[in-house]
Every structure is written in C-alpha cells, then in structure tokens.
Amino acid sequence: xxxxxxxYADLDLTFRKVPGTNDVALRYDDQAVVSAIRYLLMTNFHExxxxxxxxxxxxxxxxxxxxxxxxSMLKDEISNVISNFETRxxxxxxxxxxxxxxxxxxxxxxxxxxxxxxxTNISLLLQRTR
Amino acid sequence: MSNSNxxxxxxxxxxxxxxxxxxxxxxxxxxxxxxxxxxxALSTLLDxxxxxxxxxxxYLNLVANEMFLDSAVKRSSVVSHAxxxxxxxxxxxxxxxxxxxxxxxxxxxYYTIPQYTNFLSESVDGVNYNYVTTDSHSTQIANGNxxxxxxxxxxxxxxxxxxxxxxxxxxxxxxxxxxxxxDTSTLSVLVQQSSTNSSYQIYTSSTDYLSITxxxxxxxxxxxxxxxxxxxxGDGILGAQLNSGNIVKINYISTSGSSGGGANNFSLMDxxxxxxxxxxxxxxxxxxxxxxxxxxSIKFQAPxxxxxxxxxxxxxxxxxxxxxxxxxxxxxxxxxxxxxxxIPPAYGQVFVALKPKGAYDLTTxxxxxxxxxxxxxxxxxxxxxxxxxxxxxxxxVTANVLFQQAQTTSTPSNIQDKxxxxxxxxxxxxxxxxxxxxxxxxxxxxxxxxxxAIITSDFTLNLQKKFYPNLSTPTTYKLYCGxxxxxxxxxxxxTSTPAIQVKDPSNPTNIIDSVFIEEVPxxxxxxxxxxxxxxxxxxxxxxxxxxLGDGTGATATATIINGSINKVKITNAGVGYTSAVVTVTPAxxxxxxxxxxxxxxxxGQYGTLRTYYNNAQNAKTVLNSNIGTIDxxxxxxxxxxxxxxxxxxxxGQLTITVTPITTIISSSYNxxxxxxxxxxxxxxxxxxxxxx
Numbered sequence: 001x002x003x004x005x006x007x008y009a010d011l012d013l014t015f016r017k018v019p020g021t022n023d024v025a026l027r028y029d030d031q032a033v034v035s036a037i038r039y040l041l042m043t044n045f046h047e048x049x050x051x052x053x054x055x056x057x058x059x060x061x062x063x064x065x066x067x068x069x070x071x072s073m074l075k076d077e078i079s080n081v082i083s084n085f086e087t088r089x090x091x092x093x094x095x096x097x098x099x100x101x102x103x104x105x106x107x108x109x110x111x112x113x114x115x116x117x118x119x120t121n122i123s124l125l126l127q128r129t130r
Numbered sequence: 131m132s133n134s135n136x137x138x139x140x141x142x143x144x145x146x147x148x149x150x151x152x153x154x155x156x157x158x159x160x161x162x163x164x165x166x167x168x169x170x171a172l173s174t175l176l177d178x179x180x181x182x183x184x185x186x187x188x189y190l191n192l193v194a195n196e197m198f199l200d201s202a203v204k205r206s207s208v209v210s211h212a213x214x215x216x217x218x219x220x221x222x223x224x225x226x227x228x229x230x231x232x233x234x235x236x237x238x239x240y241y242t243i244p245q246y247t248n249f250l251s252e253s254v255d256g257v258n259y260n261y262v263t264t265d266s267h268s269t270q271i272a273n274g275n276x277x278x279x280x281x282x283x284x285x286x287x288x289x290x291x292x293x294x295x296x297x298x299x300x301x302x303x304x305x306x307x308x309x310x311x312x313d314t315s316t317l318s319v320l321v322q323q324s325s326t327n328s329s330y331q332i333y334t335s336s337t338d339y340l341s342i343t344x345x346x347x348x349x350x351x352x353x354x355x356x357x358x359x360x361x362x363x364g365d366g367i368l369g370a371q372l373n374s375g376n377i378v379k380i381n382y383i384s385t386s387g388s389s390g391g392g393a394n395n396f397s398l399m400d401x402x403x404x405x406x407x408x409x410x411x412x413x414x415x416x417x418x419x420x421x422x423x424x425x426x427s428i429k430f431q432a433p434x435x436x437x438x439x440x441x442x443x444x445x446x447x448x449x450x451x452x453x454x455x456x457x458x459x460x461x462x463x464x465x466x467x468x469x470x471x472x473i474p475p476a477y478g479q480v481f482v483a484l485k486p487k488g489a490y491d492l493t494t495x496x497x498x499x500x501x502x503x504x505x506x507x508x509x510x511x512x513x514x515x516x517x518x519x520x521x522x523x524x525x526x527v528t529a530n531v532l533f534q535q536a537q538t539t540s541t542p543s544n545i546q547d548k549x550x551x552x553x554x555x556x557x558x559x560x561x562x563x564x565x566x567x568x569x570x571x572x573x574x575x576x577x578x579x580x581x582x583a584i585i586t587s588d589f590t591l592n593l594q595k596k597f598y599p600n601l602s603t604p605t606t607y608k609l610y611c612g613x614x615x616x617x618x619x620x621x622x623x624x625t626s627t628p629a630i631q632v633k634d635p636s637n638p639t640n641i642i643d644s645v646f647i648e649e650v651p652x653x654x655x656x657x658x659x660x661x662x663x664x665x666x667x668x669x670x671x672x673x674x675x676x677x678l679g680d681g682t683g684a685t686a687t688a689t690i691i692n693g694s695i696n697k698v699k700i701t702n703a704g705v706g707y708t709s710a711v712v713t714v715t716p717a718x719x720x721x722x723x724x725x726x727x728x729x730x731x732x733x734g735q736y737g738t739l740r741t742y743y744n745n746a747q748n749a750k751t752v753l754n755s756n757i758g759t760i761d762x763x764x765x766x767x768x769x770x771x772x773x774x775x776x777x778x779x780x781x782g783q784l785t786i787t788v789t790p791i792t793t794i795i796s797s798s799y800n801x802x803x804x805x806x807x808x809x810x811x812x813x814x815x816x817x818x819x820x821x822x
Contacts, residue, residue, distance in 0.1 A: 010164035011171040026162075027171075036169030043169075049181040050145040054168055085168040 007114060008032040008088065013039070030113045030120050033088045037111070037122060040081050056081040062126060066103065071096040074105060074126075082111065092119040103127055143187045149180040199429055206355040208425050217432035219353050221314040223458045224285040224385030225419030227251075227261065227393055227412070228493065233276040235406025241276030242268045246288045246381075248400045251393035251416070259390040260287050260399070261416070262383060264316060276405075280495075283396060284458075285416060286313060286385035295376040303372045304362040306354050309384050310422065314359055315458035316383040319349050324375040333363070335456070338440065342369050387421035391488050417488035420460040442509040448482060455504045459496060460487040465564035467799055476516075480509065483518045483564060483800030491519050518800045523611055524596060525561070525568060525795070525805050526787065527553055528814045529589040531577060535819040538583035542817040548580045549587075553813045557805035568803050570793035585820060591793050594806075595767065595786045599630075604773035607758075611765035612801050614791040617737060623649030624739060624760060624767065625787050630774040632741060635754060641775055642743055645753060647786065649760060650738040656703030657684045659731045660712055665694035666726030671717035673726055679710030686712065688726070695726045707732050735763050765790070 010032035012025040027035050043055030056077050064070050075096045082089055092110040099106055104127025110119040139151040153176065156165040164170030195201040199211040209219055233241060245266040251259040261283040269276050289312075293305040319333040336348035348369040354360045361380065363372050372378070394415040398408060423431075435454055438447040445466040452464050462485045469479035482505070486492055492500070497517040505515040533545055540548070556576045561568055570589070577587040595609040618624060626647035634640035657677065666673075669690045675698070677684040684704025689697040695714070714726035737760040741753040758769040767786060777784050797803045806812045 008163050008167075009161065011162065011175065013171040013174070032164055032170065035171065036164065036167055039171065039174065040169035048174070048177050051168075051177070088167060 010035065030116070033086065033111075033113045034120060034122055037082060037086055037089060037109070038124070040085050041078060041124070054085060058126065062128070066098050066105070068098075071098060071105060074107070078107065078109065089113050099125070099127060143184065143191065145180050145184045148183045148187075149176055152176045152179060199432065202429075203425075205357060205425050208428050209353045209355075212428050212432040213352060215432045215436035217428070217435045217454075218351055219428050220420070220423040220454075221359060222311050222385050222387040222422045223315060223418070223420040223460060224313045224383055225388065225391035225393075225416040225488070226285075226458075227283045227396070227416035228280050228414040229283060229396060230411040230413055231278040231281055231398075231408065232411070233402075233405040233408045235274055236271055236276050236403065237274070238271055238403070240268050241271050241403060241405075242266060243278060243281065243402065247398070247402065248287075249283055249396040249410075250399050251285070251390070252395040254390065254393050257389075259285050259386060259393060261285050261390075261393070261396060262288060264383070280413060280493075283416070284313070284316065284383055284385070285390035285393070285419060286311075286316070286383035288381060289384045290379070290381050293378040293380075295372045295374055295378060297372070297374045302362060304360050305378060305380075306356070306358050306360045307380065307382070308358055309382075310357055311384045311386065312359055313383045313385045313458065314351055315456055316381075317351070317361070318381045319361060320379050321347070321372065322377040322379060325377060330379075336369065339368060344368075345370050385419070388419040388488075389421075391416050391419040414489070414493070418458075418460050418486050420487060440508060442480075442505060442515075447508075448480060448505065448515070451504055451508055452482065452484065452500065455500065457496075457499055457503060459492070459500070461485060462487050463563040463802075465800060472799075478512060479514045479516050481516050481518050481799070483520050485520050485563065485802060490522065492517070520564075520802050521610060521800050522596065523795070523797070523801060523803045524594040524785075524809070524812065525557070525803060526592040526594055526812055526814075527573065527589050527805065528592075529553070529573075529577060529587055529816070531587045531815060531817045532585045532820055533581060533583045533817065534585055535583070535821050538581055540581060540583065542819050545581060545584070546815045546817045549577050549815045549817070550813050552576050552580045553815075554805055554807060558807070562802065562804040564797060564800070564802060566797055566803060568793075568795040573793075589793075591790060591795075592787050593790050593795070595788075596783050596806075597786075598782050599772060599774050599777060599784050601774060601776060601782070604771040607767075607769040607772055609767040609769075609786060610801070611767070611788060611790065612797060612803075613765045613795050615760060615762045615765050616789040616791050617762055618649040618789075623737075623789075625649075627785050627787070628778040630778065630784065631776040632753065632774050642753060645741050645743045645774075647739055647741055647757065647769075650740050650755070656681070656705055656707060657686070657700055657710060657730055657732060658703070658735075660686055660698040660700060661729045661731065662695055662698065662727075663729050664725055664727040665696065666714065666724055668693045669695065669716065669720060669723030669726065671720045671723070673717055673720070673723055674715045675728065676713045676715065677704065677710055677730065678713065679707045679730075681705055681707030681710065684710065688714070688728075693723070695728070698728060736761055739767070739769065760788075762791075 008029050010027050012027050016025045018025050041056050041058055044059050045055055045057055046052045048054050058074065058077055061070060061074055075094050078094055079091055082091055089111040092112055095108040097106045104125060107124040107126065109122040113120050138155040142148050142151060153165050156162060162172050165172045165176060167173060196204055196207040199208065202208045202211060212219060243263055245263055247263045249261040251261055264282060264284050267278050267281055269278050289309060291307060295303060320330045321333055322328060322330040331347050333347045333349045335351060336342055342348055344367050346369050349361045349363050352360050364370050392415055394412040396410050431453060434446060434450040438450045442448045442451050448466040449464045453461060465483040467481050469476035469481065472481060484492055501515055501517060509515050529549060531545060531549055553576060560566060560572060573589055574587055578584050593611050597607060629644040629646060631641050631643050632645050634642050672688050672690050675686045675688055677686060681704050683702050685702040686698055686700045688695045710730045710732060712728045712730050714728060716723040738756050739758040739760060740755045741757055742750050743753060745751045757772060760767050795803055
C-alpha cells in the first residue's frame with residue numbers, strides 16, 4: 001500500500017499529548033479522513049450550529065427495531081453522509097449486519113481515500129451502551 | 131503562504147461569513163489542512179469559534195441598538211430613554227360615553243349617582259363592556275324624578291391596591307401597580323398615616339418639578355421595565371416624603387382601551403337609592419379610547435415633548451402639549467396656526483383645531499378643559515389659545531372602472547367591492563386629517579392598484595357639507611367648501627338631502643313637508659359693474675366706453691368731474707359674456723384726455739339658493755326664492771336666517787351637495803377633507819368587464 005504524504009492533517013479530538021513535545025496529537029492522511037468519517041457518522045442533524053443537515057441520522061435509527069430494513073436504511077445513510085460531506089473518500093463497499101444478539105449493528109465500511117487505489121477499511125459497532 | 135490571507139477579516143456578522151473568514155485565514159498556514167472538510171475536527175473547532183464570534187457580535191449589536199432611542203427595540207429600553215427626556219408613555223385610556231340618566235319614583239331632596247357606579251354596555255363586537263362613572267353626580271329631586279344630564283361613563287372596572295411603606299426594604303418608595311391595562315388618568319392616590327391612625331392625605335399627580343415644594347403631597351408615575359406603571363413619591367425636597375408605616379391606597383380604572391369604544395346604550399348594574407324605574411338616553415357614543423402607547427409612538431413623541439420643555443411657544447409645542455394631555459383625551463390630528471395667519475387676522479391668539487380619536491369633535495366641556503388645563507398654563511402670557519371645531523368637507527366619489535376579464539378570476543362585483551374598500555382606505559390613510567390633499571392622481575392610482583386586470587378608470591366628484599340646523603332660531607350658516615364651485619345649470623347644481631319641513635312664509639301656521647334647497651339655474655352673464663382703475667386726467671368731454679368680449683349688447687357711459695372719470699353707469703348689461711374688457715376713448719374733439727382705465731366685473735360670482743317643494747299636482751313650487759347665496763369663486767355657501775322646523779333625519783343633519791371645479795382639493799387650518807366612513811353612498815363604483 002502506497003503511503004500518502006501528509007496531504008491531510010487534522011487535530012485528534014481526544015486532545016491527547018504527544019509524548020516528549022507535549023503538543024496536541026495530530027492525525028494525518030487516511031487516519032484524518034477515517035476520523036472525519038467517524039465524526040460525521042456520529043454527528044446528529046442540527047448538532048452543529050447553522051448546519052442542520054450536516055451529519056447522519058444514525059442515532060435516531062438505533063431506536064428502531066433491528067431488522068434488514070433498518071440495516072438497509074443505515075447503509076443508505078452512511079452512503080449519503082460520505083458522498084455529501086466527505087469528498088476525500090469514495091465508497092467501495094458498505095456492509096451492515098445485525099449483531100448476533102440482535103441488539104446492534106456491525107458496520108464494515110470500505111473506502112478509497114484520495115487517489116489511493118487500495119481501500120481503507122473502517123469497522124463500527126453500533127449497540128446500546130447501557 | 132499567501133500574504134493576502136494572513137490577516138483575518140472581521141467584517142462579517144453571520145455565521146457562514148465568519149467561518150469562511152477563518153477558513154481563508156487557515157489557508158495561509160500548512161499545519162492543519164482539514165479545515166475545509168465538514169467532518170474534520172478542525173471544522174468542528176471552527177464551528178465553535180464562529181458560533182462564539184457570532185454570539186458576541188449579535189450581543190454587542192443588540193446592546194448598541196438598545197443604547198439609542200432611535201434603534202432600541204425592547205420596550206423597556208425605549209421607555210428608559212424616554213424617561214431621560216422626562217416623558218412618561220401614555221397608558222391605555224378608556225373610551226368615554228355621554229348619557230342622560232333619569233330616575234322615576236325617588237324620594238328625598240337630592241339623588242346621587244356615586245363615583246364608580248357600574249353600567250353595562252350593549253354588545254360591541256360580541257362583548258358587553260363595563261362602564262363606570264368617574265365622578266359622583268347629585269341632582270335635586272323634583273316631583274319624585276331625578277334627572278342627570280351629560281353623565282360621563284368611562285369603560286373599565288374599578289381596581290384598588292394597598293401598599294405598606296417600609297423605607298428599609300423600599301427606600302425609594304416605588305410601588306408597582308401590577309396591571310398593564312391601567313388608565314393612569316383615573317388614578318387616585320391617598321396615603322393613610324398608619325394602620326392605627328386612619329387619617330389620610332390625598333396625593334396628586336405631578337409632572338412640573340419647578341413648582342413642587344418639600345411639603346407638596348404629590349406622586350409621580352413612570353413605566354417599569356415589566357411594562358407596568360409605578361408610582362413613587364417625593365424625597366422631602368421635591369414633594370413630601372413618605373414614612374415607614376404609611377399605607378398607600380390607590381384606586382384606578384382598568385380598561386380594555388380602544389376595543390370598548392362605540393357603545394351607545396347602557397344599563398345600570400349597581401343598586402342605588404330606591405327608585406321605581408330609570409331611563410338612560412345616549413348623548414354621545416363611547417369614543418376616544420386608546421390602547422397603551424406603542425413603542426413607535428414613544429419614539430416619536432418623547433423628543434418632541436422634550437423640545438417643548440413644558441412651554442407652548444411654537445406650533446409644535448402646542449401640538450405636543452395637546453397630544454400629551456393628561457385629561458385622557460386622544461387625538462387623531464391637531465392643527466395649530468397663529469392669529470396673524472387667520473382670515474380675518476386675530477392678533478394675540480393661537481387657534482387650535484382638534485380631531486379627537488373616534489369622534490368628529492370635542493364637547494364644549496372638553497374644549498374648555500383643554501384650554502384651561504393644558505394650554506393656558508404653558509402658553510405665553512399675551513397669547514390667547516382658542517379652540518376651533520374641525521370643519522369637515524365630505525367627498526363623494528363616483529368611479530367608473532373598466533377591467534380585462536381574461537386577466538383575473540374576480541367578478542365585476544368583486545372588483546367593485548375591492549375598489550370601494552380601497553377608496554375608503556385611501557381616505558383613512560391619506561385624508562381625514564388637517565392639511566391633507568385629495569388629488570385625482572392618487573385616486574386613480576389607488577383604483578388601478580386594486581387589481582392588475584383594471585385597464586382604466588375615471589371618476590366624478592361632489593363635495594358635501596353636513597350640519598345640524600337650529601330648529602328653533604333662524605340662523606345664518608356659512609359653509610366653506612375650500613375650492614371653487616361649478617355653476618349649476620338646469621337640473622344640476624347645489625342640492626340638499628334629506629327633506630326639511632319649513633313654515634309657509636305666507637301662512638306661518640302651515641308647515642310644508644318635503645322641502646328641498648336648490649340652486650337657481652344661473653342666467654347668462656351680463657356686465658355686473660365697472661370699476662375705475664385710473665380716472666385719467668384732462669378729459670374735456672365724457673369719453674366713449676367700448677365693452678369688448680364674447681357677449682353682446684353691453685354699453686356704459688362715464689361721468690367726468692374736473693377732467694377725470696368720476697362715475698361709470700351701465701346702460702345695458704348685455705348678454706352672454708364670460709369675459710369682457712372696456713376701452714376708454716376720448717370723445718370726438720377731446721384732444722387732451724388720457725389714461726382713463728376701467729375694469730369690468732361680470733355677473734355670476736354669486737348664485738342664488740332657493741327652497742322648493744312639489745305640490746299636490748307634483749309641480750315644482752318655489753317656496754322662498756332667495757334663502758342664500760353661492761360664492762362660486764371662493765366656494766362659500768351662505769344660508770341666510772335659515773329656519774327649518776324639522777329635518778327628516780334621525781340625527782337632524784342636513785347635507786348640502788355641490789360640485790367643485792377641480793379634482794384637487796386641499797385642506798388647511800381647521801379644514802378636514804374625508805370620505806365619510808359611515809356614509810355607504812360616499813363611494814359609488816360601476817364596473818364594466820372587457821371580455822376580448
């Protein structure tokens with residue numbers, strides 16, 4: 001896999017320190033884009049000021065019955081949010097499956113970042129935490 | 131790195147613009163490159179920064195706006211700025227009705243209607259409003275009857291509050307009245323010594339700080355930040371100071387403001403001293419109510435009140451003082467002019483014409499109160515304020531409208547309704563006040579703006595003067611139309627409605643019904659008089675006078691005294707003149723007479739009015755061939771010693787209709803031109819549809 005040469009640089013929202021320099025840690029290239037996709041997916045509509053359509057409606061979907069229909073809707077939602085707001089990534093494949101206990105969704109996302117021909121995989125597990 | 135981007139722009143106040151400025155700035159660095167992607171962490175931080183910037187910007191903008199009277203939006207800010215100008219916003223004001231009340235079957239010497247006696251109005255827009263007497267009224271009982279005339283009833287209900295004075299917890303002695311509908315003109319305040327000492331003193335409202343002594347029992351009124359009114363008291367220097375333990379008791383009328391206006395019939399709600407029956411006769415329907423002063427009105431009035439400084443010197447001072455009066459009388463319009471402008475001049479006087487809100491004119495008592503309580507105390511010593519009634523000239527519009535049916539779904543009837551309504555609306559917004567102008571272009575544009583399908587329109591105009599003839603004493607009336615009048619011909623000209631009844635001049639015991647006033651059709655004009663402009667000199671013989679014009683037959687002779695023209699005699703008035711000049715030619719053989727110049731006046735400046743009726747055979751019969759004149763040039767109708775016995779109208783109102791020579795009609799001084807909103811016939815519209 002050809003490594004990207006720090007075309008993209010972003011803050012790490014965990015604000016962890018870089019040992020030694022004590023600077024705020026940064027994320028570069030595919031890491032930065034993966035973080036951005038995660039943030040977008042976890043952002044609800046109307047969460048960001050004056051940008052009501054930014055984000056996805058995934059949180060609201062988690063209160064619906066776990067079913068194939070919901071999985072399909074989640075897939076569409078993910079596809080929309082990436083194509084609308086993350087122009088650095090091109091979707092290769094999205095797989096959404098219900099977890100074995102039927103209480104969550106396992107999401108496998110494969111995207112091409114920038115001009116990279118090798119897909120980057122992102123895994124997400126959506127389930128209730130309490 | 132671009133030099134143009136290394137300074138952050140701060141001109142924008144909207145969120146998108148601020149964020150864009152941040153992004154433009156970040157383009158000049160290369161540490162963070164994710165600023166332009168919505169999901170990046172940096173974008174999230176930029177959102178927070180932009181939101182915070184906008185929040186602060188908006189807050190500062192709001193604060194800056196609220197700092198000035200012109201730009202303040204919040205009522206509390208506007209009121210606060212007005213307070214610096216010594217202006218207290220006007221409260222809601224209850225409309226007042228005037229009634230006569232008669233009780234039958236009462237006993238004793240005097241009968242009293244106490245203050246705050248409750249009456250219930252007839253339904254106004256589905257609501258029966260409570261009215262109260264603002265004063266106590268007593269009258270002598272005669273034959274078991276008690277009759278009260280011109281009792282004022284104010285819309286609202288009596289409210290009372292009691293406040294205890296504690297200078298420790300409320301050292302300023304400010305008491306807020308928790309009622310936004312208070313009519314402050316009805317506020318009465320008394321201060322009881324203490325809970326154990328019931329002696330009390332009445333406190334009066336004061337706005338004139340120059341005349342207050344340390345012992346004056348006065349209170350002041352201001353509007354609070356909550357929009358209620360507060361009363362507060364003196365500090366021992368400006369007015370008497372309250373002490374701990376004092377009890378402040380207030381009464382006032384809480385009103386519905388303008389919405390209770392129009393009520394004319396009332397019933398008594400309280401139990402008074404025994405009576406067998408009562409009648410309440412309306413004199414004047416409830417009017418002059420007003421809602422609490424609006425923010426816009428405060429912004430408009432406060433600087434003017436400040437400019438007047440409690441004195442009436444200029445016209446604007448008078449207008450401001452009247453608009454601000456504490457009598458609870460509201461005005462739609464005020465017109466003020468100096469006596470030197472008056473016709474005829476009346477030096478040392480200021481004339482004031484007032485159009486009260488919701489009424490045509492003030493009562494005599496109200497006029498006296500305005501003069502004595504509002505104007506006299508602040509006017510210059512040598513200037514006498516005089517209130518003049520508004521002189522209404524009513525406009526009657528007959529409009530023709532042509533519209534393209536294909537361009538609208540409206541029917542001719544719809545268009546007719548809309549045009550009628552628009553014309554009444556035009557009157558309300560542009561006329562119906564002093565110093566206004568009725569113009570044909572305004573009327574035509576009003577009509578054409580009703581619907582895009584209207585192709586064209588025109589209109590004709592009549593003017594109406596309405597008055598209440600004195601039925602008992604012959605009276606001379608002068609009706610000023612304010613514009614030249616068209617000379618009537620047969621079947622047109624001045625007319626009157628409704629019919630009147632008059633005594634037969636030949637037999638005064640005989641009352642003749644269905645009498646009308648009309649203009650005597652104007653005769654063809656001849657020469658009325660010839661006046662001497664220049665008598666000339668050195669005339670040896672009477673010069674020859676030649677009258678030239680578009681008529682025929684007029685001749686005149688001149689008499690000479692000491693070589694000058696002394697007198698001109700018309701020997702034949704001639705006929706058909708609408709314009710004429712006269713030339714003076716020395717007689718044959720007179721070689722020295724020069725410079726004589728004369729001026730011709732034609733018949734026709736004045737027309738004649740007569741009364742007529744149709745006799746049993748339906749033939750027009752002239753009753754009085756000369757009851758007055760029409761001054762066509764100055765637009766003045768005069769009825770001499772007019773003495774009808776009755777006017778066939780519930781109000782006893784007679785209307786004289788005339789036709790003006792122009793469609794541009796302007797009002798000044800006390801003149802008001804308007805389309806009468808209560809006259810359904812004031813606007814007549816005929817609509818024709820063009821169908822291809």
